[in-house]
Amino acid sequence: MASIDLQSLLRHRLLMVGGKGGVGKTSIAASLALIAAKRGRRTLLVSTDPAHNLSDIFQVPLGPDSKTIAHNLDAVELSPERELDEYLESIRKQMLPHVAVGMRPALERQLQSTRHSPGAEEAALLERITYLMDQREEYDLLIFDTAPTGHTLRLLSLPQTMAAWSAGLLAQKQRSKGLASLLAHLDPGRDINNPLAEPEKRQPGASNSPVLAPMEAREQRFRRAAKCLTDTTESTFLFVMTPERLPLLETGRAVKALSEKGVSIAGVLCNRVLPPQAETVGFLKAVLHQQRTVLAESERVFKKIPQGQLALMENAVAGREGVELFAKELEQVLDGALKQSVEAGRSSADAAG
Ligand SMILES: Nc1ncnc2c1ncn2[C@@H]1O[C@H](COP(=O)(O)OP(=O)(O)OP(=O)(O)O)[C@@H](O)[C@H]1O
Numbered sequence: 001m002a003s004i005d006l007q008s009l010l011r012h013r014l015l016m017v018g019g020k021g022g023v024g025k026t027s028i029a030a031s032l033a034l035i036a037a038k039r040g041r042r043t044l045l046v047s048t049d050p051a052h053n054l055s056d057i058f059q060v061p062l063g064p065d066s067k068t069i070a071h072n073l074d075a076v077e078l079s080p081e082r083e084l085d086e087y088l089e090s091i092r093k094q095m096l097p098h099v100a101v102g103m104r105p106a107l108e109r110q111l112q113s114t115r116h117s118p119g120a121e122e123a124a125l126l127e128r129i130t131y132l133m134d135q136r137e138e139y140d141l142l143i144f145d146t147a148p149t150g151h152t153l154r155l156l157s158l159p160q161t162m163a164a165w166s167a168g169l170l171a172q173k174q175r176s177k178g179l180a181s182l183l184a185h186l187d188p189g190r191d192i193n194n195p196l197a198e199p200e201k202r203q204p205g206a207s208n209s210p211v212l213a214p215m216e217a218r219e220q221r222f223r224r225a226a227k228c229l230t231d232t233t234e235s236t237f238l239f240v241m242t243p244e245r246l247p248l249l250e251t252g253r254a255v256k257a258l259s260e261k262g263v264s265i266a267g268v269l270c271n272r273v274l275p276p277q278a279e280t281v282g283f284l285k286a287v288l289h290q291q292r293t294v295l296a297e298s299e300r301v302f303k304k305i306p307q308g309q310l311a312l313m314e315n316a317v318a319g320r321e322g323v324e325l326f327a328k329e330l331e332q333v334l335d336g337a338l339k340q341s342v343e344a345g346r347s348s349a350d351a352a353g
C-alpha cells in the first residue's frame, strides 16, 4: 500500500477534499492549506458549504470575498443561495438591455422560475467555482473543502452536465415561448433547444450576439474547468473517511464514480483512528477492533490508492492554534510516511547492493 505524498499533493493546482459528513474534511482542508501556505504556495481555501465551516474553524468571519487569514493564505466561504442571486442578477443585467419592454415580464418570470428549478443553486455555485479556477495569476493552489460526497459528485459531473447546466438556465423546457423567440431572433439559425451544440465548430464569441456571447464565454470557462478537473497533473481529490463501515462504503462508491470520470485520486486518509492504548480501555477495545477490521478492508478495497491514517485527538480542531496543531500532526503523518518509505527503499537497496 502506497502512502499519501504530501509534497506531490500540494504540488497540484486544485485539491478537492471530499468525504462523508463529519469525517474531518474541513479540519484537513484547513490544515493542508496552512501547510501549503507555509511552504510558499499562494493558497486559496474555498468552502462551498453553507454551514460556515471555515469561519467556525478559524474563528474569523468569512464570506464570498476572499480574505487573507495567514501569510500566503486566503479563504472564501461561498453561499449557494447568494451565488444564485448574483448569478441571476448578472443574467438579468446582460439580457435586459436587449429585451423589448413588452418582453420584460417574460424575462422576469423566466428568471423567477429558474430560481426555483432543481440544481439552480449548484449551477450558480459552479459558475463561481469556474471563475475561481480561472484565477491562475493570483494563486498557486486552490483547496476545496467540499460539501459531502453526493453534492461534490454532482458538482463534478463532467463536462456534459456542466455545459447542460450553464445552457439549461436559459434553455429550460418550461421556458416561456416569448423568451425562446427572443433568443432565436437574436441569433438566427441557432438551435434554441441546444444553444451550446457543437461548440468545437465555433470560435469563442463567434456569435456576435450580445446575449449569446456571454453564454459562450461561460461555456468556454466551464470547459476549461472540466479540463482542469480531469487533468491529473493539475487536479486531484483527497478522500477523508473514518474507520467505520458506512464511510468506507460511501468512499468506495465516490472513488469509483470519480475515477470513472477521469479524476485523479491522491489518496484516502483515514481520520480519527484510535491509538493502540485503546486496547486497554473497556468498550474502546471493541471499537478499536472494529476500526482495525475496516482499516484492513480499506487497504484491500483501495489497494491501488495511496492511504494514510490520522489519530483521534484529545481536542476538537478549533481556532487558528487548534488548526496549527492538527496541521503539525498531519504533516508528521504524511511526511513521516514518506520518509519511512524512502528509508525502506534505501535499506532494501542497501540489502540488494
Ligand atoms: N482527528 C481528530 N481528532 C479529534 N477530533 C477531530 C479529528 N478530526 C476532526 N475532528 C473534529 O470532528 C468534528 C468534525 O470535523 P470537520 O468539521 O473537520 O468534519 P467535516 O467532514 O468537515 O464535517 P461536515 O461534513 O459537517 O462539514 C470537528 O469538531 C473536528 O474538530
Ligand SMILES: [Mg+2]
Binding pocket: 025, 026, 027, 049, 053, 145
Ligand atoms: Mg466541513
